Amino acid sequence: MAAKLVAGETTSVALTQAHLDRIAAVDTDVHAFLYVDTEGALAQATAVDAKRAKGEKLSPLAGVPLALKDVMAQKGVPTTCGSKILEGWRPPYDSTVVANLKKNDIVILGKTNMDEFAMGSSTENSAYGPTHNPWDLSRIPGGSGGGSSAALAAFEAPLAIGTDTGGSIRQPAAVTGTVGVKPTYGGVSRFGLVAFSSSLDQAGPCARTVLDTALLHEAIAGHDPKDATSINAPVPQVVAAAKSGDVKGMKIGVVKELNGDGYQPGVRARFEESLELLAKAGAEIVEVSAPNFEYALAAYYLIAPSECSSNLARFDAMRYGLRVGDIDGASAESVMNLTREVGFGKEVKRRIILGTYALSSGYYDAYYGSAQKVRTLITQDFIKAFEKADVLVSPTCPTTAFKIGEKANDPLAMYLNDIATIPVNMAGIGGMSLPSGLADEDGLPVGFQIMSPVMKDERMYSVGAALEAALLTQWGAPLLDKAPIMGGAR
């Protein structure tokens, strides 16, 4: 698309309008979007076209439309985080990611659906109803960023922004047959990303190809003085890596603990097949062990809820968002209580309660304290593993997309879906998921995860590009061509 824009074969306005039309045609079925900013998107597109007409030098993705996860503050545009408690709130400021998108003239189509405050793996926890997987509308698109990935898979947008706290970019990418990257923690600014778990949250790029993802990665990444945890170092050269796709001599470590029992046969088959392709492309496959990964899930479900119990305390009806029970004589305390009672969904409340408990005096050491120790051990496992391999790989998730409602009443089963993605967040390293084919038993997409050391994000792009090229040769056409065509032509 970017090439066609540069060549003058199309305009950003035409491209944007085509995507708005596509959204109008299919989104009643998919429900990827919570808000479509028709006017804003077209205005932005018109401005880019004008710049291009004047011969201004533009960024590589200038004029290309994008879907923004509703957890990112965008000035003047509703930002709900999938929650009733923020219904109607329009931020008075742009998140750094949005500012970077605008600087790169990337056209923002609207805000995508998500599990409330990014807590979930299916987008069923959105207060505004679930998103449906374009591969099978009765199935979940993953979560929490199901809206962004479904928008890509349904051709409602060619680019999307997600955020990943325990797999919220990679797991939706896996189950929708798209590409998603969680950069190194601190690689992309969190300023304006409504926090779920501050030490784990990371925004990242989503697209349908590794190269598009890399281009978007470079557009949004970089040091931000407004985020104290942002890394002050040059952005890894991910576009160059995605273009070369060279894996000759690279050591690829298969994590023993992230495979085997509990992983669906089709998932395992596609994983093995991808390893063979990478070996054929010149990589050396080695096995590595990460013995502490088995505690990752438990530790994650202490750290993330603890931080969220504090991060979500600000939703108190005093300054913005929903306000319930503000009748004559009601105390601030009662308004706060009622608003939070009505405004938060079940999963959010569950995690706030869990986190409040874990941080309580007398329990802190046993819960939060121990979880932090596990986190250190996981980081050490990664450090050791990266001594043996340049990147690590695993299936992105144990299964393909499950049915909507299938695990809604079994939080533990739902949590298990993130077992392979969570260690990456715990250690703050980079992770990518790209499609590795369809599972034989259900014909649904399977994701392949690549993990790279801190600020060595280019490595996962090299491996991702190599695997993508090999798979494309094998398939003869992109995997998404096999997805059901909805709403007429794409």
Add this chain to the structure above:
Amino acid sequence: MTLSYDDVVAKYEPVLGLEVHVELNTNSKMFCGCSTVFGAEPNTQTCPVCLALPGALPVVNEKAIESTIKIGLALNCSIAPFSRFARKNYFYPDMPKNFQISQYDEPICVDGYVDVEIETDEGPKKFRVEVERVHMEEDTGKSLHVGGATGRIHGAEYSLLDYNRAGIPLVEIVTKIVPGTGKYAPEVAKAYVAELRDILRALGVSDVKMEQGSLRCDANVSLRLIGAEKLGTRSETKNVNSLRSVERAVRGEMIRHAELLNAGGRVVQETRHFQEDTGLTRSGRSKEQAEDYRYFPEPDLVPVAPDAAWIEELRATLPERPSIRRKRLQEVWAVPDKEMSAMINADVLDIVEATVLLGSDPTKARSWWLGEISRIANDKNIAIANLAITPQDVAEIVALVNAGELTDKLARQVVEGVIAGEGQPADVVAKRGIKVVNDDGALMAAIEKVCAEQTETAEKVRNGHLPAAGALIGAVMKETKGQADAARVRELLLGHLGQATS
């Protein structure tokens, strides 16, 4: 029946603990770029960060860290090579995030002390107050409770919130328990806060205005029977807004505790609010059930790890310790204790020193600033520092008096003129046409004129009734528009009327 203070200290030993909150005078807030100027329209100094809008993140103000390290060094603390911020979680409408970013188990400065000297029955005595920690945190917003009789939240019709103060950098200085002060506990508490205030002012890190809340003291007091090991239950008194109140609050709490204990009751662990008018405290929040703040390390901030070289650089910039400086100045200037205290209390030490450095002699500099200029400042109800008169001006005026070009009385007119904005002393002298009449001929003419007009009075003086001369001198001064040297007039007048001068 109120117990006498002597009875209290005959039976019980007081144990002090002091927590002082200092608002730093940085230009911007602790975690965002908003202004910190006092007294702006409500909610005009706010941004997404200090209003805790969703998605906003804090970034530490480097200047605040620098100020805190300086405070730590000045209080003889060690500076932690690695310290962290933590979240203190509790819900209150004037706290935007519903958690306060503070420091918990890893403060930036630890283990210091402040030496204070107080007057005792046995003469001056030194007490060492040990400082447990100095840490950084952010201030909350302000709630204004409207309606209801008390101005408190209970009974109010509604409340207004002003977030201008939310996020202003605060430094909390916590002492270890201070035993061994005996009956001098109130004086030691006051002297400690005063010394702290002077140190902070000398460092230039805070306005240290207790009445505006830029320096706030919480006084913790408990009693135990003399000789007992176990500490008694403490109360924590807030709202202590002046040095005098610190002393009164500690004394008042000691008496209150003793009365409770003597009656077989027990002291409740609680926050109490000092009442300026009565000198008593009123019960506040009970701390019997310790609130659980669920502290955990602030994940939005990286640890503070000041480099050792930087700390040494800051140490090198520390000013002279105020107590040492006071001693030095008192010695050099040869000032009696009482006068020294007066200068300290009137807060003119710096300005007097500056005037002396510009050539004035210490006694004259002191008497101008402490006398005439203080009086004008009081009349106008503004701070001396805000008057339009500088140490340079005062030094010039003193020089003019020394040169005999001004009398003290004329000099007062010049001071007045300078303060009124008429220019520097030389300008005022020129504009007002002020000069000493030291031409004896002109004086004699005036004396003769006055004696001719008031023959009766002149006769009395001639007959040896010297007090009557005052009226004549006054008339001569009036005749010469106050520009004469009164002593010279007296001399000439008495000679003229046949009386020897001594």
